[in-house]
Amino acid sequence: xxxxxxxxxxxxxxxxxxxxxxxxxxxxxxxxxxxxxxxxxxxxxxxxxxxxxxxxxxxxxxxxxxxxxxxxxxxxxxxxxxxxxxxxxxxxxxxxxxxxxxxxxxxxxxxxxxxxxxxxxxxxxxxxxxxxxxxxxxxxxxxxxxxxxxxxxxxxxxxxxxxxxxxxxxxxxxxxxxxxxxxxxxxxxxxxxxxxxxxxxxxxxxxxxxxxxxxxxxxxxxxxxxxxxxxxxxxxxxxxxxxxxxxxxxxxxxxxxxxxxxxxxxxxxxxxxxxxxxxxxxxxxxxxxxxxxxxxxxxxxxxxxxxxxxxxxxxxxxxxxxxxxxxxxxxxxxxxxxxxxxxxxxxxxxxxxxxxxxxxxxxxxxxxxxxxxxxxxxxxxxxxxxxxxxxxxxxxxxxxxxxxxxxxxxxxxxxxxxxxxxxxxxxxxxxxxxxxxxxxxxxxxxxxxxxxxxxxxxxxxxxxxxxxxxxxxxxxxxxxxxxxxxxxxxxxxxxxxxxxxxxxxxxxxxxxxxxxxxxxxxxxxxxxxxxxxxxxxxxxxxxxxxxxxxxxxxxxxxxxxxxxxxxxxxxxxxxxxxxxxxxxxxxxxxxxxxxx
Numbered sequence: 001x002x003x004x005x006x007x008x009x010x011x012x013x014x015x016x017x018x019x020x021x022x023x024x025x026x027x028x029x030x031x032x033x034x035x036x037x038x039x040x041x042x043x044x045x046x047x048x049x050x051x052x053x054x055x056x057x058x059x060x061x062x063x064x065x066x067x068x069x070x071x072x073x074x075x076x077x078x079x080x081x082x083x084x085x086x087x088x089x090x091x092x093x094x095x096x097x098x099x100x101x102x103x104x105x106x107x108x109x110x111x112x113x114x115x116x117x118x119x120x121x122x123x124x125x126x127x128x129x130x131x132x133x134x135x136x137x138x139x140x141x142x143x144x145x146x147x148x149x150x151x152x153x154x155x156x157x158x159x160x161x162x163x164x165x166x167x168x169x170x171x172x173x174x175x176x177x178x179x180x181x182x183x184x185x186x187x188x189x190x191x192x193x194x195x196x197x198x199x200x201x202x203x204x205x206x207x208x209x210x211x212x213x214x215x216x217x218x219x220x221x222x223x224x225x226x227x228x229x230x231x232x233x234x235x236x237x238x239x240x241x242x243x244x245x246x247x248x249x250x251x252x253x254x255x256x257x258x259x260x261x262x263x264x265x266x267x268x269x270x271x272x273x274x275x276x277x278x279x280x281x282x283x284x285x286x287x288x289x290x291x292x293x294x295x296x297x298x299x300x301x302x303x304x305x306x307x308x309x310x311x312x313x314x315x316x317x318x319x320x321x322x323x324x325x326x327x328x329x330x331x332x333x334x335x336x337x338x339x340x341x342x343x344x345x346x347x348x349x350x351x352x353x354x355x356x357x358x359x360x361x362x363x364x365x366x367x368x369x370x371x372x373x374x375x376x377x378x379x380x381x382x383x384x385x386x387x388x389x390x391x392x393x394x395x396x397x398x399x400x401x402x403x404x405x406x407x408x409x410x411x412x413x414x415x416x417x418x419x420x421x422x423x424x425x426x427x428x429x430x431x432x433x434x435x436x437x438x439x440x441x442x443x444x445x446x447x448x449x450x451x452x453x454x455x456x457x458x459x460x461x462x463x464x465x466x467x468x469x470x471x472x473x474x475x476x477x478x479x480x481x482x483x484x485x486x487x488x489x490x491x492x493x494x495x496x497x498x499x500x501x502x503x504x505x506x507x508x509x510x511x512x513x514x515x516x517x518x519x520x521x522x523x524x525x526x527x528x529x530x531x532x533x534x535x536x537x538x539x540x541x542x543x544x545x546x547x548x549x550x551x552x553x554x555x556x557x558x559x560x561x562x563x564x565x566x567x568x569x570x571x572x573x574x575x576x577x578x579x580x581x582x583x584x585x586x587x588x589x590x591x592x593x594x595x596x
Contacts (some may be wrong), residue, residue: 039552042330053116054095056087066109074109081111083136083148085176094118115151122150125179125189135179135193136565138167147179152191154181160194163203164225164235167262214280216270219287224264226500232256234268234282241280243268248284250291250324252310259284291324292365299358305369309351317343319353319369326367329355333370336378336411378411381489386412386444386454391461404430406440406456410437414454416442421458421489426500433458466531469499475538478543481524483508483516489515493524493538499527500536507539516540545592 054066059417062458064076064087074095081087096113126133135154137138144157156179158166166172181193222241231244249257260266268282274524299305307321316330347353355369370522378385386392386408397413404416421433432442446455473479473495481501485492491508493501501524508516516522525546528537 012372034568040550049116051094053092056089056091056093059087064091064111066111067459068095068097068107068109070107072101072107076108076109083134083176084140085511114152118153119150122191123152123154123181123184126183130180132178132180132198133193134176137174139173145169145172147193149181149191150177152189154179154191154193155365156193160192160196163196163199163238185302190391199400207238210237214270214273216272218266218270221265222268224260224266224283225263227260227262227364229255229258232260234266236268236280241268241279241282243284247271247286250288251320252286252318252326259521263391285324287502290365291322292362295322295325295362299357299360302358303357304354304374305357306352309347309349309353310330310539312343312347312349314342314344317347319355321367327355327357327369328367329353329369329371332557333358333372335370337407337413372411374563378409379449382412382447382449382454386447388444388447391441391443393439394456396438396440399430399436401429404434405439406442408442408558409452412454414442414444414456416440416456416458420445420456420460425498432474449521464536466495469497470531472497473499473529475526475529478523480521481538483518483522486518491518495524495530495536495538501538502536503538503540507541510542511544518522 003202006042021471052068054068054074056064057067059078062078064078065073067073074097076095081093087093094113094114095109095111096117098113110506122133125131129438133149135149135156137154137156138146138148140146141155144155144159145161147154147156158169158343160182161169161172161256163476177195178198178560179193179195179198181191182194182197184190212546220236222236224232225240226233228246231242232248234241234243243256243592245253247258253259266284266351269286270280270489271283271286273279305319305321305327307319307327309317310319310320311325314331316328316333318326318328320326324344331341334343334346335341347520354374354375355371357367358373359366359368361367364457392408393415394408396404397407398405401418403418405413406416408414416430418427418430421427421430427433427434439549440458441458441461443458443460444454445457448454476579479495481493481495484494484500485493488505490504493503495501503516504514509529510516510522522540523543524538524540525542526536527539527542528535530536536565
C-alpha cells in the first residue's frame with residue numbers, strides 16, 4: 001500500500017531528453033551549460049604572468065602540488081623550496097602563473113619567479129623593519145657564501161657568519177639559517193646579509209656582564225678561538241683575551257700549537273686589562289708554580305748538570321736543565337781555546353749536553369754554565385808540557401801584519417813574530433811562508449802563564465846562517481850578484497846562498513858610466529856587514545874604482561879575499577834562492593873557511 005502511494009507521487013519530467021538518455025548522456029545540452037556555468041563560477045579567475053596564493057596539497061622529494069583554486073593543480077619543483085625545509089601540506093605559498101594550460105592541459109606554476117617578483121619589496125621591508133628572515137646557503141664564493149633569500153642571491157661575508165672565525169665554510173653549504181639584511185645596493189641589485197648580527201646583541205649583553213666582573217688574578221674558563229705565531233686568543237664567553245706566547249709555559253715555546261689546540265677548553269688567569277677592558281691579557285703558565293722555585297736546594301756552583309740545547313746564538317747557547325729552568329753557556333766557556341769561534345761550532349739545538357754550574361742566582365733566576373771545565377786546563381802544567389826550547393808542530397789559526405797565531409793544542413796558542421819566521425828572507429807578510437790551517441814547526445821561546453801566552457819561533461829550528469855569513473861576506477870581499485829590485489833609494493842585490501844585499505844608486509854605476517838595471521849580473525864588493533841587523537851593503541862601482549896601481553901592487557903581494565874560490569870548491573847556490581834550506585852545506589863551508 002505504501003509503495004503504491006510513493007509511485008503515485010512520482011511525476012515524469014516534462015522536458016526529459018530521452019534521445020540523449022538512449023545515447024548514454026544523462027544531461028541535456030541546457031543542463032550541461034548550466035552545470036559548466038556553475039563549475040566555472042566556482043573557480044578563481046586567473047591570468048598568465050601574475051602572482052597568486054596557493055595551498056600545498058601534496059608533496060614528495062621531487063615535486064610539490066599546489067592548488068590555486070583553478071580547474072587543475074600546478075606542480076612546482078622541490079628545488080624551489082630548498083630555503084624552506086619546514087614546508088608541509090596545507091602551507092600557503094606564492095606562485096607565479098607562467099601558463100594556465102600547456103599542451104597537456106597542465107597548469108604551469110613557479111614559486112621561484114613569484115618570490116623574485118616580490119623579493120625586492122620584501123628585502124627592503126626586512127631592512128627597514130630590522131626583520132629576521134630565513135635563507136638557504138647555496139654555495140661558497142670568494143670571501144663568503146651565496147644565500148638564497150626570497151629568490152634573490154644575497155652575499156654572506158665570511159666575517160658575518162659567526163662571531164668567531166670560521167675555518168671550514170663548506171659545513172654551512174646546504175643549510176637554512178636566519179639572517180638580517182644589512183646592506184642593499186639598488187644600482188647593482190646586490191644584497192648583503194649577516195648571521196653574526198643576530199647573535200651580537202645577545203653577546204654584547206653577556207660581554208657587559210663579564211667585563212663588569214673582571215678582576216686581575218681571576219681564573220676563568222675559556223675556549224681557544226684562534227692561534228697565531230705570537231699567542232692564543234681565548235673566548236671567555238663573548239669577550240676575547242690574549243695569551244702571549246711567553247705566558248703559555250715556563251719553558252721555551254717555538255709555536256703556541258705545541259701547548260694548546262683549537263676549540264680546546266682551558267683555564268686561564270687574568271693578568272691585566274686596559275681601562276675599557278677591551279684588551280685583556282691572560283696567562284696559562286701562571287696557574288702552575290715557577291720551576292725555579294722547585295729547583296733542588298742542593299744544587300750549587302761546581303755541580304755537573306745535564307740538559308738540552310733550546311736556543312743558539314753566536315755568543316752562546318741556552319741549556320734547559322728542567323722545564324722553565326735554563327742556563328747560558330757562553331762561547332768563551334765552551335773551549336779552552338782563545339781564538340774566537342761561533343757557538344754553532346760546538347753544538348746545535350736539540351743536543352743533549354753535560355755542563356758545570358759556574359754561577360747561580362736564585363733570586364734573579366739566572367745561571368751560567370760551562371763545558372770546557374769538564375776538561376783540565378792545559379795551562380795548569382804548561383811549563384812541564386811545553387818548556388822553553390821544546391819543539392812542536394802547531395796549526396796556523398790566524399795572520400796579522402806582525403806575525404802568525406798558531407795553536408799547539410786546544411787552548412794553547414802562541415805568536416810567531418814575523419821576524420822569527422826566517423833567518424835570511426825579509427818577509428812582508430806571513431802568507432809568504434805559510435797559510436791558515438797549515439801545520440808549522442815551532443819552538444817555544446818564552447812562556448807567559450799569567451796572560452796565557454806563548455812566544456814561538458820558526459827560524460830557531462835551524463842554525464843561524466849569519467854566523468857563517470859573517471866569515472863569508474867580510475868587508476872588501478867580492479861576490480857575484482843579481483840586481484832583483486831597483487828603487488829610488490837603491491837596489492836589492494841577490495847574493496850567493498839566498499842572502500840579499502843593498503846598493504845605493506851611486507854604487508850601481510858601471511865602469512862605462514851607465515846605471516845597473518834589474519836582472520843584471522855583476523860583481524859586488526861588500527862595504528858593510530851588520531850581523532845583528534842582518535844588513536849587507538854592497539857596491540859595484542867599488543870593484544873597479546879601487547883597482548888603482550897602488551891597489552894592484554897590494555893585490556899582487558896579498559890576494560884579495562873572495563868567495564870565487566869557495567864557489568869553485570862548493571856548488572854555486574841559485575841567486576834566486578829565498579830560504580836557507582841547506583844548513584849542512586853552510587856548515588861545510590864554515591869548516592873549510594876555519595881550516596884556511
